[in-house]
Amino acid sequence: MVVLGSREQLCIHDQVSQLHGKTQTNACHALCKKRTKRYCAHFSRVTEFVKNNSSLGDDPIDIEDLVNLGRSSGPCPYYLSRELHKAVDILFAPYNYLIDRGNRKSLSIDWNDSILIFDEAHNLEGLCADAASFDLPSGLLTACISEAKNCIDLSITRRDMSSDESCNPDNFAILRALLLKLEKRIAEVPIESRELGFTKAGPYMYELLAELNITQETATMLMNIIDKACVLLEEDGNTSESGGLNKANGFVCKLETMGDILRLIFRDNSTAHAQYYRLHVQEVEASAKDAFRGKTSRTLSWWCFNPGIAMEEFSRLGVGSIILTSGTLSPLDSFAEELKLEFPVRLENPHVISGSHIWAGVAPVGPSGYSFNSSYRNRGSVEYKLELGNAIVNFARIVPDGLLVFFPSYYLMEQCIDCWKTNGQKKLTNSNTVWERMCKFKSPVVEPRQASLFSLAIEDYTTKLKEATTSGAIFFAVCRGKVSEGLDFADHAGRAVVITGLPFAAMTEPKVRLKREYLDQQAHPKKINSNGLTGEEWYSQQASRAVNQAVGRVIRHQHDYGAIILCDERFTYSNRQSQISLWIQPHLKCYSKFGDVVYTLTRFFRDGGTRGPTKLELARKDYQEDLKVSESHLLGKFHLNKTLVHQATPIYPAFSLETASSVRQIKQEKDSGKLREIVPANRSHLTPDKHLLDSSVICSSDLNLRKRTLILSSNQNIDGLDGDTGGLIAPCSSKKPSLLITGPNQSNHYEKFEKQLKNLVKSEHLQVTETVGTQIPQESVEVLVGDESFAQKKSLANKNWEHLQKDVVFQNVPHNDEKKGSAFLSQVREKLNDAEYKEFVNFMKALKSKTMKIGHVLQSIARLFSFPDRISLLHGYHIFDYNVFVTVIYLPFLLVML
Incomplete structure (x- = not known):
């Protein structure tokens, strides 16, 4: 196994490693020619090193390993990887090494029955399309014209000084004239709307170039002239007066880009691929460096909209399988349609987490x-x-x-x-x-x-x-x-x-x-x-x-x-x-x-x-x-470029200690209270605009709120739940068990409750006495709006409770049972939607038919009522006291509904 990299990653030559891009590539090519005085010593050692180390590549070798081998033993890491890739079974390389036609040809790989795996393939569509497209801004075209003029001068100078006729200035003059005509032709394109620009079908590109006498026949000759111009310019740009490489000169040949554009347009000596393209000329405000040429600047673009062109080439090369992997490929049908491949084997996995x-x-x-x-x-x-x-x-x-x-x-x-x-x-x-x-x-x-x-x-x-x-x-x-x-x-x-x-x-x-x-x-x-x-x-x-x-x-x-x-x-x-x-x-x-x-x-x-x-x-x-x-x-590992370190989330004191003390209090207290309440799912009270309340939003009908449900027997008491609410919001990643607690006498309590219900249903005259005067424990969730907290620390439950203390005290008033029950049911009908009200009715019927125990009924009702606008239904009638529940809800329900 070996990893392929660029010269910028692998070159160890003292001078060439200082260069970048195509300038570095051409400098490397020049130093690898055997007849040059500055022949690269690292390149000459590659063949011998591979011959003496036949097992090289049996173990995985990455870019760092190749560079270390080069520095310690002398062979060029770049060309060493090129030699090893011919023999290894697994080859890692960047996308463009496979998608770009020029890079792919340079690898000399036998593609027959090979397997290509594209990781993070969600970008593949865009990369394939971009690799087959080009943009030619006016600034780049101007630079190419200038370089063509320099080539004319350089070739004349060389011919006069050394009788070197390998570069004919007449050819460079023809190149410059054609580029000038292209610049003028683009400037003459009619653009009625700057927003829409000028757009034609892909084949129009050949019509435009034919006007300049650039056709399939002349394009090959033109590309050869451009190649010679690039060599001439790079030799001049990379060579100092002393004859060495000019490390300070960051010269990059713009004409090479023009050659790539012509190869793209006239690829495979065919025009069939043009149907997947669109020609576009766009006019924009000129940049500062182009302002001297006018207020606007134009760009000629030839965009490919069929990324499948690149993938279809792999089929023609005889590739056995193509595997695309990514977490964001779906929907797979449209992705396969874009790449023009069927992909008969498809797999969408769930996440590994629970x-x-x-x-x-x-x-x-x-x-x-x-x-x-x-x-x-x-x-x-x-x-x-x-x-x-x-x-x-x-x-x-x-x-x-x-x-x-x-x-x-x-x-x-x-x-x-x-x-x-x-x-x-x-x-x-x-x-x-x-x-x-x-x-x-x-x-x-x-x-x-x-x-x-x-x-x-x-x-x-x-x-x-x-x-x-x-x-x-x-x-x-x-x-x-x-x-x-x-x-x-x-x-x-x-x-x-x-x-x-x-x-x-x-x-x-x-x-x-x-x-x-x-x-x-x-x-x-x-x-x-x-x-x-x-x-x-x-x-x-x-x-x-x-x-x-x-x-x-x-x-x-x-x-x-x-x-x-x-x-x-x-x-x-x-x-x-x-x-x-x-x-x-x-x-x-x-x-x-x-x-x-x-x-x-x-x-x-x-x-x-x-x-x-x-x-x-x-x-x-x-x-x-x-x-x-x-x-x-x-603790876990951070993976941000290997710069993140272990860090544990601290336990928030207000949360962990208070919770622990509350639990200990529950365990220490003996039988001293009745079933109090199930904490509502939400204690936050918002005041949205009316039009927002009326708008229809597709939501889950059952918000599976993971409520902290406290189910306590009648002989238990909770203390400490009405503490600081800041702990509820405070960040804390410690694992805390939910408190779902039932007392040892819970079963007997329910049996006693059901027996009382049976007797009460049979009775024609009820005597129920209940005095309300105990504070309900609560917790609240703060929602910050602006700079104020809209959490009601003294929650709505307290207000309803105070009202209940004044107005709702049941002392031997059986004749009001039906009236109070009817009022309660009316409020329930008003607060719940049709589906929820039907569910409420079914709970009561289940209780009557004994298919559901009272404890389960109370939990189910709590779930229905545990929203901000329904809290009054929970606390206003104190339904979790079984006497009140029977008097105010259950019996009136039988009288009114059944």
Whole structure:
């Protein structure tokens, strides 16, 4: 096995290694000619070294190994890899070594029955199309004309000084004249609309060049002239006055690009491939360096819209199998259609993690109920940006360690950050900006546009992850950017990823517009009986693949866990969800209220990404021992260019200690209380706009909220549950068991309850006395909106309870039973939808028919009532006291409903 690399990676020549690109390639070729005085000593040792080390290649050899061999033993690492690849069984190489025709031919590989494996193949479609396309801007054409003029002067000088006639200046003069005509012809192309440009079908390229007398017959001669010009210019550019290589001269021959363009157009001496192309001339504002030529600049483009051209060549070469691997290839049908290969064997695997290690949800609205929609029409709104910022503040507080936030574009990311730093230019006294509130919880890092600054951003993120002053770091990045494509944010480097919108390409961008038109034309004759990919389908799938690629940065191994948060209402649509990665779809839920997102996300991270007990049982373990954090569970390797280090998430004191004390209190207390309450799924109270409440959102009918359910026997009491609510939101990745506790007398209690119910149903006159005067324990979830907490620390349950103390005291008032029961049922009918009310009725019928025990009925009712607008149904009637339950709900239900 051997790895192929470029000269920039492998060259060890003192001078050539200082050069780059095609300049380095040509300098290497010059030094490898045996008759030159500066013959490369490293190149001459390759053959002998391979001969004396016949076992070389039996063990894997990577780029570092090749360079070390070259420095220690002398052979050129670049040409050594070229010799070894002829004999090894497995060869690793970059995409362009296989896709680019020139690179592929230089490998001299026997392709017959070979197996090609393309990893991260979601980029293959674009790479194949780009490799078969070109752009010729006016600046490049001008540079080629200038180089042709230099060739004329150099060839005349050489002929006069040394009688060297190998380079004829007349040929270079012809080349320059043709380039001048091409420049003039492009400038004469009529462009009526700068936005639309000038577009023709692919074969029009041959008509345009024929006007310049460039045809299949003359193109070969022209390409030979260009090759000689490149050699002449590079020899002059790389040679100093002393005769050595000029290391300081970074000369790159532009004419070589023109030669590649001609080879692409006249490939295989055929014009058949032109049907898959579109010719486009675009006019843009001239750059600073081209401003002297006019206010505008033009670019001639020949774009290939059939990436299958490159893949079909492998079939002609006799390749046995082609394997594409990636986590974001789906939908596979359209991907295969694009590449023009059938792929009869297809496999979509689930993720290696269990369902308890992933939280995936759609948040269509923000903390104040404003809809999330990053479409072009909405993204400029200050309200949208501030709502998104407030949501991210909540996520930064809940999610431990690393948080990744992806935007559709650099422009939108920069606009949002600017808005958060100024609160949308709103002057608010004594109020922190959204950005300042984010920084309280996590240190921010922003992905730079410049590729040269990216490594510094990664180092900054790594450093901030370890800062003790915050709960981690937040990385603002862009879909299709460097962060989203290749990095591994495992374990604490990425506990959650937030997608702020769908990264659609600009619809007016010429290449995107023409690609859609091309696909629509190709699909039109197939629409009746085929699955031809339309332009709209391709456009939508490209955005979804970018989302899937960004989402894949987290949850990187079997023991990892994390959250995926989709903040755009368009993710609630079924067609959009169907394009999400298959491994995410079973776990994806839609939450109509932001409070539900906060609650369930908080519970997920409090459980450390693991699911609590699945059945009712009294835990008799040492809870203090359970609260210890397993080092093997918390520590993991970071994989950000091998720069991230181990880091354990600290246990948040307000959470772990209070929980432990509460549990110990439960264990120590003796029989002293009645069944109190099941904690509602959500205690957050939002005030969304009315039009948002009326809008229809496709949501899961059963939000599987992992509620902390406390089921206590009548002789148990809970103390400490009404503590500091900050611990609920505080980041903590320790594994904490859910508290599902039932007392040892629970079964007898239910039997006694059912017996009482039976007697009460038979009785014609009920005497029930119940005085209400005990505080209900509660917990709340804080949802930050603006700079204030809208969590009701003195929850709505307290207010209802105080009202109940004044007005709802049952003291021997049997004649009011039916009236009170009817009022309660009316409220139930009003609060529940039709399906939920039918479910409620079925619970009561099941209780009457004894097919369901009272404990299960109470839990089921709690699930239906555990939403902010229904809490009054739980607390206002204190239904978990069985006497009140029978008096106010069960018997009136029999009288009214049955």
